Amino acid sequence: MSNVTVAEFSGWGRHPVVTGRQRCAEDLERITDGAVLSRGLGRSYGDASLPPPGDHVVAVTTRADRLLSFDRETGVVRAEAGLSLAELNRLFWPRGWCPPSSPGTQSVTLGGMVAADVHGKSHHSEGCFGEHVRALRMRVADGRVLEVSDDVEPELFRATLGGLGLTGHVLEVELRMRPAASPWIQAESERYGNFDALVDALQAASEDWPYTVAWADLLSRGRARGRGILERGRFANPAEAPVSPPTPKRTLAVPMVVPFFSRATFRPLNLARYWARARVRRGIVHPESFFYPLDVVGHFNRLYGRRGFTQYQVVLPPRSGRSGCVKVFDILERMGATPLLCVLKDFRTEGKGMISFPMKGLSMAIDLPIRDHTQAVVDALNDFVASEGGRVYLAKDALTRAEHFRAMEPRLDDWLRVRRTWDPDVALKSALSVRLFGDPS
Ligand SMILES: Cc1cc2nc3c(=O)[nH]c(=O)nc-3n(C[C@H](O)[C@H](O)[C@H](O)COP(=O)(O)OP(=O)(O)OC[C@H]3O[C@@H](n4cnc5c(N)ncnc54)[C@H](O)[C@@H]3O)c2cc1C
Numbered sequence: 110m111s112n113v114t115v116a117e118f119s120g121w122g123r124h125p126v127v128t129g130r131q132r133c134a135e136d137l138e139r140i141t142d143g144a145v146l147s148r149g150l151g152r153s154y155g156d157a158s159l160p161p162p163g164d165h166v167v168a169v170t171t172r173a174d175r176l177l178s179f180d181r182e183t184g185v186v187r188a189e190a191g192l193s194l195a196e197l198n199r200l201f202w203p204r205g206w207c208p209p210s211s212p213g214t215q216s217v218t219l220g221g222m223v224a225a226d227v228h229g230k231s232h233h234s235e236g237c238f239g240e241h242v243r244a245l246r247m248r249v250a251d252g253r254v255l256e257v258s259d260d261v262e263p264e265l266f267r268a269t270l271g272g273l274g275l276t277g278h279v280l281e282v283e284l285r286m287r288p289a290a291s292p293w294i295q296a297e298s299e300r301y302g303n304f305d306a307l308v309d310a311l312q313a314a315s316e317d318w319p320y321t322v323a324w325a326d327l328l329s330r331g332r333a334r335g336r337g338i339l340e341r342g343r344f345a346n347p348a349e350a351p352v353s354p355p356t357p358k359r360t361l362a363v364p365m366v367v368p369f370f371s372r373a374t375f376r377p378l379n380l381a382r383y384w385a386r387a388r389v390r391r392g393i394v395h396p397e398s399f400f401y402p403l404d405v406v407g408h409f410n411r412l413y414g415r416r417g418f419t420q421y422q423v424v425l426p427p428r429s430g431r432s433g434c435v436k437v438f439d440i441l442e443r444m445g446a447t448p449l450l451c452v453l454k455d456f457r458t459e460g461k462g463m464i465s466f467p468m469k470g471l472s473m474a475i476d477l478p479i480r481d482h483t484q485a486v487v488d489a490l491n492d493f494v495a496s497e498g499g500r501v502y503l504a505k506d507a508l509t510r511a512e513h514f515r516a517m518e519p520r521l522d523d524w525l526r527v528r529r530t531w532d533p534d535v536a537l538k539s540a541l542s543v544r545l546f547g548d549p550s
Pocket residue numbers: 120121146147148149150151152153154157158170190191211212213214216217218219220221222224225226227228229230272273274275277278279280403504505539
């Protein structure tokens with residue numbers, strides 16, 4: 110049974126918050142009928158998974174979580190779109206398989222991973238999630254249910270990878286898993302005292318390691334700004350298997366919204382994170398600890414104060430690269446923003462989706478608590494990033510203006526054309542599509 114209930118929706122950033130109606134049940138074909146949007150576990154940060162203003166129904170997919178088939182010869186798996194990555198990992202890691210691409214949290218659904226065409230620590234070695242998706246079963250705006258792939262309706266397929274739910278509701282996902290030599294990760298982390306050294310190390314590690322990522326401390330000033338920690342890893346060989354297997358770290362949860370937030374709250378955390386480890390650390394760890402360190406703190410999004418936060422994630426092309434990142438840090442400092450977490454990734458390729466976020470270059474993701482001037486900060490950053498030929502990641506975004514996104518995205522008209530072909534009356538929409546593409550609400 111599916112009842113329509115009134116709900117408050119927000120993304121992981123807790124900004125913005127909107128009221129709408131939701132339908133949640135096992136039968137995705139039924140609950141998506143007449144819905145303006147599908148929503149998974151709500152781990153996009155901004156307004157991508159929120160309904161537009163007005164009386165609209167959102168289909169919440171999380172109860173449609175069945176695994177439908179698996180071919181142990183090829184690693185091809187088919188599942189309902191509401192299956193979580195956590196469940197996929199739980200089933201497949203011990204059996205010698207892993208998802209080729211996985212974001213920084215496992216609390217996401219397959220449908221959400223398709224719709225954001227997510228990237229992970231393996232982006233330089235595996236590309237985005239969409240590279241590994243073989244087919245989708247989806248409901249399009251006129252109500253038809255179609256199977257799409259590189260061979261059948263290829264334009265719709267590519268527009269849906271990274272299309273943020275605006276080209277149709279994904280009902281089932283077929284993807285190819287990767288063999289994993291063991292259920293453990295051989296991980297190394299290393300501290301670097303300045304930003305240049307950190308970026309050099311990240312790019313060098315990406316030549317040899319399938320998984321890389323770096324964390325930079327932007328709360329330190331002067332030469333120390335941008336120092337940080339590089340993490341690299343690979344699945345361990347069976348011979349390296351530990352005598353006593355590591356277990357995932359115990360999770361703690363932030364019990365309530367921390368009422369106020371300040372630079373002083375986070376600076377000691379950053380200092381501790383930087384200094385608490387040995388300069389170089391090596392060891393076998395559980396994949397959860399390696400891939401999803403942030404999941405250890407449940408509801409960490411409550412730490413950023415009552416008004417919530419946004420994550421500003423952009424990629425800058427190689428010609429802008431690290432000097433572009435430094436200019437972004439300068440803008441943040443000049444405007445008095447408080448950049449908390451800053452995660453760097455080395456992207457090597459463009460995604461397969463028509464408006465997938467990644468392209469070759471350096472990606473940085475920076476948490477910014479919402480304050481009165483945050484819109485002005487994002488505007489200034491977007492002015493700069495657009496002028497450098499960079500792009501913003503919409504799955505994290507709540508504040509980018511339509512004109513900035515258009516300036517960053519030469520592929521937009523092509524994607525809008527495909528979207529219009531399949532949905533001329535704009536039956537599918539979101540708060541994001543009203544903000545960025547001028548959809549009527
Ligand atoms: C701690 C944390 C770390 C993260 N790290 C990364 C990272 O490293 N890389 C990365 O790429 N992303 C990252 N993300 C973002 C996250 O992976 C994406 O936003 C993902 O889309 C969230 O999936 P979800 O199931 O929660 O989808 P939701 O947030 O519910 O929805 C996201 C989008 O997908 C659409 N959608 C969801 N289900 C369907 C469906 N069945 N059919 C059609 N459209 C659908 C929604 O309409 C919306 O546009 C991170 C998020 C968090 C909270």
